Amino acid sequence: MKANCWYGKTMVRVEEVPDPQILNQRDAIVKISSTAICGSDLHLYNQFIPTMVAGDILGHEFMGEVVEVGREVKNLAVGDRVVVPFPIACGNCFFCKDEMFSLCENSNPNAWMAEKMFGHAAAGIFGYSHLTGGYAGGQAEYARVPFADVGPIKVPSHLTDEQVLFLSDIFPTGWMGAEMCDIKRGDTIAIWGCGPVGQFSIRSAFLLGAERVIAIDQYPERLRMAEQGGAETINFMEQNVYEALMEMTGGRGPDACIDDVGMEAHAPGVINAYDRIKQAMMLETDRPHALREAIMCCRNGGIISVIGVYGGFIDKFPMGSVMNRSLTIRTGQAHVQRYMRPLLQRIENGDIDPSFVVTHRMSLDDAPRAYDMFKNKQDNCIKVVLKPGMNGSNGTSSMSVH
Amino acid sequence: MSTRPQTGGSSQTYRQHEHNQDTPFLNETSYAGERTQPGLPSGNAKRLAKGLGWFSVGLGLTELLAPRFVARISGVSEERTGLIRLYGLRELASGVAIFSSRNPAGAVWSRVAGDAIDLASLGAAATSPNTNQGRLAFATANVLAVTALDVICARQLSTGNPGIHASGTCIVNREPDEVYNYWRDFQNLPRFMKHLESVEEYADGYSHWVAKGPAGMNVEWDATIVADDPGRVITWRSLENADVDNAGAVRFEAAPGGRGTIVKVNIQYNPPGGVLGKTVARLFGEEPEQQLDDDLRRFKQMLEVGEVVVSDATLFGTGYMDQRPARPADRSELESVEQLPSQMATNYESLDDERARGRMQP
DSSP states (O other), rough: EEEEEEEEEEEEEEEEEOOOOOOTOOOOOEEEEEEEEOOOHHHTTTSSOOOOOTTTTOOOOEEEEEEOOOTTTOOOOTTOEEOOOOOEEOSSSSHHHHTTTGGGGOOOHHHHHHHHHHHOOOOOEEEOTTTOOOOOOBBBSSSEETTTTTTOEETTTTOOHHGGGGGTTHHHHHHHHTTTTTTTOOOOOEEOOOOOHHHHHHHHHHHOOOOOEEESSOHHHHHHHHHTTEEEEEETSOOOOHHHHHHTTTTOOSSEEEEOTTTTTOOHHHHHHHHHHHHHHHHHHOBBBHHHHHHHHSOTEEEEOOOOOOOSSSOOOOHHHHHHHTOOOEEEOOHHHHHHHHHHHHHTTSSSGGGGGEEEEEEEEGHHHHHHHHHHTTTOOOOOOEESSSSOOTTTTOOOOO | OOOOOOSSSSSSSSSSTSSSSTTTGGGSSSOOSSSOOTTTTTHHHHHHHHHHHHHHHHHHHOOOHHHHHHHHTTTGGGGGGHHHHHHHHHHHHHHHHHHOOOOOOHHHHHHHHHHHHHHHHHHHHTSTOOOOHHHHHHHHHHHHHHHHHHHHHHHHHSOOOOOOEEEEEEEEOOHHHHHHHHHGGGGGHHHHOOTTEEEEEEGGEEEEEEEEEGGOOOEEEEEEEEEEEEEEEEEEEEEETOOEEEEEEEEEOOOGGGOOEEEEEEEEEESSSSSHHHHHHHHHOOHHHHHHOOOOOHHHHHHTTTSSOOOGGTTTOSSTTTOOOSOOOOHHHHHSSSGGGGOOOOGGGSSOOHHHHOOOOO
């Protein structure tokens, strides 16, 4: 089969690899109909996540048709159309029983690596380094899906791929970012980052009852999409974020702040240079500008919800502000399995149509070009969906801007 | 599984005091959470060794960089700076050896040997006309004091057991009885202990173990159960004719709040010398604790999931050198995998439906 493989910093190649096989009895093999590039794939692409090996297949947002099931998978049948959640979870351990699926204790065979890095290991993840298990990803024609009796969710045929694909990651992730804010009637929520996850956080915050959502980014196309979702916006290259937020909230600050950016934040001026130099010198692994700013802006007693991905260590963390002002920090990789059913229901109800976020549809063959375009925000690129069934463009335009 | 040992009373411990002096963990029937390290020196001796290590480094640097000063305060001729520099190098080597070994007994003994050389040199200097006798006597007294410390420390460090020891723990989301039962059926052990080929159990708590060695060589031994308290503890040790003298203990405690079972394992291998010793060392890997942690992770998977979980990268093992790219294996690679989980015996029969299927699907 064809698969998009990682070969080093900003180097990916689509190449022929062996077809996946059933390895455990709760596996299923899925023929992929749609797969997406996630903002967090760029952390791998830019080589900020350790333990990648040349030839690793990328991708953790995918869906398709079940073509084979293991002996212990009783709830799926060949032919079922399913969306696959990005965390791999056994459903039986202490954390799975508590619906904290991204903390599954059994799905990461390389848990020792994560223990060295983080103290304890979290769940396995498709196509996301060996630290998270070393599972082949879903930017391919087929994927092996472990614990197929727990993760994948069947989707009705009247919904299109693009309406349900994002149940695999970014819709539940954006939703959990908003849910962690404990939103009450009348709340104002500030959101750093208007990438795909940020877009879903904006809409989720409104669905959860927020009165105002203020979204922060630098790219006009993303800010436009945020405004279409009902958010007020701040362009951090044009305005001082702290001053703008204080003016908008009478000096009190937003009730909760969501970091939808993570470890590769961009910032204007000196702070950006400081973090970039420290990151380049390996004195910190992550550039936490958005997180620092979110903490300083949040109202007293407010909540900081960190759903953007961090990989290692950060510097100049304003703990004094957190402690003296009674802030609460909540965080985690999304427990996707917990949200897939209720959010599918919301899609069926028409509360939200997740396909709004797609700006580019390309062939799997075009993955290298898609990564480059997504990284450099060319052509107003916000979200790319790759279609294994589509013919490659060989440089000519096959994408359609939404 | 064959016959369970017949014992009476609440504590079903027997044959316990025959020959357990080397493996104190076999004697502990209660186990309150400490990670004991039989065979390794006490904390006090290690702390003393560290202190002596720093002393070596400090004195070594001084002798190397300021030999004249050293000569002056110890009352010897200032012409001996070359020799003092050499002694400085020796001190540095001892210091580095102390800090870089897990059991620094040898390194501390090397300090004792160095002390003897120092004392001999000071004795020789006493006859030289360029010597300040008062300072020389003071220096000799100091070296004697340090020598006493070195000897005490080296002796304490050397009394431990030299075998390979590993301890590990995990928590399993099942009842203690069930976790105990799975371990107690020794034929299950090779399903999660990677280095075990087979365990066959006979009557009266006797069993025969076959472990994988390098180059296709097997290591075998007979073992007997030392203590067996259902739901709480199992300890075993090898019999006289073993290729490798070894012993193990596993304890089961109900986790607080009914949250499953805490499992604590101690394993001790006493390799005989020579070729076989090396075989055993390789058999258990360079990181015995890591090997045991991996085994316990698989044990937990057998009980919670029903089988050992593999990813594309870990088909050949979870070690750093075992990793292959996260992509499907081709046919020849799959054929070289010793045993694919999909072909191995599973534990699904013992998992009830709710656990085995998860609870996410309607």
